[in-house]
Amino acid sequence: MHSVRLLRWVAFGLLLVLTYGTAGYMSLAGADFVNALYMTVTSITTVGFGEIIPLDRTGRIFTMSVIFFGVVLIMMAIGVLTQIAVEGTLRRVLEKRRMTKQIHRMQNHYVLCGCGRIGKYILEELRKVEAPVVVIEQNLEVADQLNRDGVLCIHGNATEEETLEKTNLEQARGLVVAIGSDAEAVFIILTARDHNPDLFIVARALEEKNELKLRRAGANRVLSPYRFIGKRMASSILSPAIIDMLDSIMYSGELDLAMEGLLVYSSSPVAGKSLRDSGIREKLGLMIIGIRKAHGNIHFNPTADEVIEPGDTLISIGEKDSLRKLTDFLSGGIREL
Template identity: 40%
Template sequence: MIKLRIAVLFLAVVVITGIAGYRFLEGYTWFEAFYMTIITISTVGFQEVRPLSSTGRLFTIGLLFAGLGVVLYTAGTVTAKIVEGEFQQFFGRRRMEKQIDALTNHYLVCGYGRIGEVICRELASKPVPFVVIELEEERVRRVEEAGHLLLKGDATDEKVLLVAGVIRAKGLFATMPVDADNVFMVLTAKDLNPSIFVVARAETERSEKTLVHAGADKVISPYAMGGHRMAQAALRPAVVDIIELATHYQSLELQLEEIVVPPGSPCEGVTLRDSGLRQEPGVIVVAIKRALGGMIFNPSADEKIEAGDSLVALGEVARLRWLERRVELTSST
């Protein structure tokens, strides 16, 4: 960019010098001087406005060499910028596609509006791998500034979803502002990968039902959720404060976490008491979500943990990380 500015500055200096030279050396009018300068620098060679003196001819020769050099330098700089930008874009896209190809069990965030941006912050804070699919230039720029993996394209296009690794993905967030786009996206994603977990945004109650029928595992209405949260903030402020403290991605004091029990875990087939999880200070097992469905709130010490169950725990971040390692540690290690 600096070279381009220098080239434009030199070109402006040559033009101004040419105009001034013809005006004061040959007595041309300002317009005639401008005309002579342009045809000289551009080497067009149209007829002179009037015959030049010997001084004027020498000045024209100097202006011709100076102008030609500056024009060639400017053209070369602009061409280099264009070619360099195209190469950077090409190789950057190829590098991004290779990174996406290497992902498994990742998430797709379709749309980088206000909701998509918040989702990305939450995923990055975990951290878990994810790819943003966005087409709008301004949002693409914001994704790049944030440093997220980006696939530029239409998220409703099956080919784009395939390039993003939808077949290998663990989940998909359909956050487009148009419900019809989200419905089509859910249908396409579920057709390509029936096991993918899809969370979809809905603008209306009718769209919520349509998205569920399309295959969305969870449907969220931002307006309904926002209204509910505002009402609860007034009716149950302490409860809302605890929930926000436990679920906000920047919270360092307390977090609510979901930990899946894998096969071979030392916690598989044992009770909460025998697992030692209830005795761990700073961590509370709030609930157990069974793999076959159903939720057990405030489970007793005699509740047995099975593979595929999800433990919902509340505690300090460091203790939750310990709990994750404890639960996910296989018996073979």
């Protein structure tokens, strides 16, 4: 900002010198406006075209003053422009290096391919829950704006393997593909699955006929926006109270509640115990509304005698702090509730 402000003052100074020189030649040598301005410009730029109007001793002294002030200001302008260019380039290089190091240290993060009309809402929800996320965006203006907003955004084409590798995909938890081409989405999914076989991948299908292809490529979930919106609108008219409750829990932020699916690791103290013996409901006040078994079946409203096994996912509703504590407990990070 200091350099830009200085450049404005230099430009203002050059304007004053042009005015000073033009007025001086018109007054001292009787030149018309065009010839006086021409003499001023050639003097400032030192191009050496010679005098087009006769000058006496006073006129030559005046010309030297015009050359002095003009050259000084032009050199200042060149210096300031060089400084701005160097500062901008250096800043971009340092920011890119810092971002690369930060992404390299990330684990269990999410990668979002595309931040367009749908992608921006996905990013908004991920940031609401403070989920670590890396964005790949092909539009340079959008990518720059995201970086200014504090989002780790890589400018590039997600279909290029080199770009995907920059997201530290091997350590990522999930990938969301929200680009505008089903064919490109298939390529991205195939590449990502090759880098991380355990990656959970969610993709958008622009055309319903391509949903199966995206699943075959390796997507765990494929959503068709038109189908999803249609079902959501139907649910909103048929069961508005249920939709309002789910929205309050999942999206509004009005309540200190959340619903999450939490994975049970083999190192967790509750692995092999029943829900009753785990103490989750009693000590944390959480509701376990379902358990998705490792083989994919979901047990809704499990009884207190339901055994928790490694690889299960507990579908839990409750206060956010309690859910965070349960996450650490199920991963083995803490041994007691």
